[in-house]
Amino acid sequence: MKKSYYNNRKKKARQNRTKGKGARRFKESMTGFLFLLPALLPLLVFWVGPVLYSLWLSFTDWDMMSPEIHFVGLSNYKSLIGQSDFMAVLQNTLVFALGSVIPTILLGLLAALALSSAKKGTRIYRMVMFAPYITPMVAVSIVWSWIFEPRVGILNYVLSFLGIHGLKWIQSRNTAMLSVIIVTVWKQIGWTLLFYLEALQKVPGNLLEAAAIDGAGKVKRFLKITLPMISPTTFFLLIITTINSLQAYDQIQVLTQGGPAGSTRTLLYYYYQEAFESFHTGKASAVAVILVLITVILSLAETKVSRKYIYYE
Template sequence: MANHGKYDDDTSQFVTVPTYDVHIQLRTNFIMKINSHALSHSISEKLKVLLFITPLLIPLLTFWIVPFGWSIYISFTDWDYISPKYSYVGLENYQYMFEDSYFMDALNNTFVFALGVVIPTIMLGLVFALLLHKNFRGSQLYRAVIFSPWITPTVAVSIVWSWVFETKSGLANLLLGKLGFEPIPWLESGDTAMIVVIIVTVWQAVGWTMLFFISALNKIPESLYEASLIDGCSPWTRFIKITLPLISPTTFFLIIVNMITAIQAFDQFQILTQGGPSGSTRTLLYLFYQQAFEQYDMGPAAATSLIILLITGVLTLVNTEMGKRWIYY
């Protein structure tokens, strides 16, 4: 084994070092240089990525994260929206909400409205999709007519329907009068006001739901239906065994989206009923609006908004877990 010499500064002597030690040292230095270069390159790449996403993070931070954190903080105070002074009250706002009859009624109205919207919207959307997913003469026109309410602003839709259900001269009561029935106070009665809002919301959402179902139906291979015909399956069996399972991912998506949309509904309530009569159409979101912008009671309003977020998240998670049992991917 060859030796290699080097000068030792500590002993002021020339010592010999085995050649393989020199090779190991050189190799170690080379590897350290490579690692240092790789580390600097990695940091440089991360800085470039951060530079590109910073313009996107600024609006997210400004308009979502900061307001969300502020809402959480305000929910633990008694801020009245006007006075710069407020006190920390802990969980008092949340306790007040769950003891308040208005909140419990609004919670019940929210669930009733959500169920009343989601189920008919999914069913009617699927029915229209089954009728119109094949291309035939006039099919595009029918699809456009059914879809058009979705692209119409909810405020405009609600104004038109308020005329339809007007008690004295509305179209609905005029038709009932022709049939010999007494006029119904559609929007002035607690028994019918929620039904009217549900009808308006379903009418607007069906077309959008239909288009998603049409897309899902057109992706089902025709060979599956041909094989079922050879096996002698009835139309109902084909629908249950082939169609429903293969469109289940789309159905799940539409259930979640329509549920969230129903919980967040506001415009139609504001135009048609203003939460009345006697709170029969006051949902959680409308209660939040009244607390924040009519009563200027920002503490309970912030608590209500966070409860709405929590309910939406829990329902989404529950639907996701339940969906694992019937969704076919």
């Protein structure tokens, strides 16, 4: 009897201690949540709320004018998938993303390699290369629109000296996308340059010296040592430049307005046209949802690939 009595008391004491710990943990969690609440409120109001509202609008036919909103289910998504214009927009987005991301990273890396071996004037070169990035894209695009001008633009003037016939650049559907890509890459090279310069400085010099002693040439040392060591920086730049390419708007608006004949109309610009020119708010919200999904899928795919090819110390 006594043994069972003491066992019951121990069991109850253990249960009380467990309940006490649970209550303390809950109290600590609520205290932490209350401290975070002032920071979370703006996030909920200005980010989570609009995202959820846009998601709901993508299932409606609202035109931004009518007070009535009708639920249409997946009709907006079905109409987008069945449109040849939307398929062309997706293709333009892919071309623009590849055409801007790859050259930006490669040219930024080449510029960083050149500057890392320079002995004098590196600060001036950094400042000159980084200046376009801190310049507003609208101002950059306006200047480049003058450079691309077919009759009096400086670019065709330089080409004429080389014996090359001038191009129409932003006025032709054959070269308009190339023109927008040139402006985008030119603006972002200085940004990637700074990241690569910092990454190159962290490559252990003793590894490079040991490889040189073993007979490895400059190219082999770069491919086997430097490139793997700076791969985290490359991965970071790949993610950010990809997202930036999907969000491109200013340069397209200033240079081409999505033309000629829709040749430079990407997903974000198509969203703008549907929402604020055609007032198809429901359809535009569906475009925005698709854009977010594409961004998430690309980011996850790049992250999965990085686990195999990115070197972390």
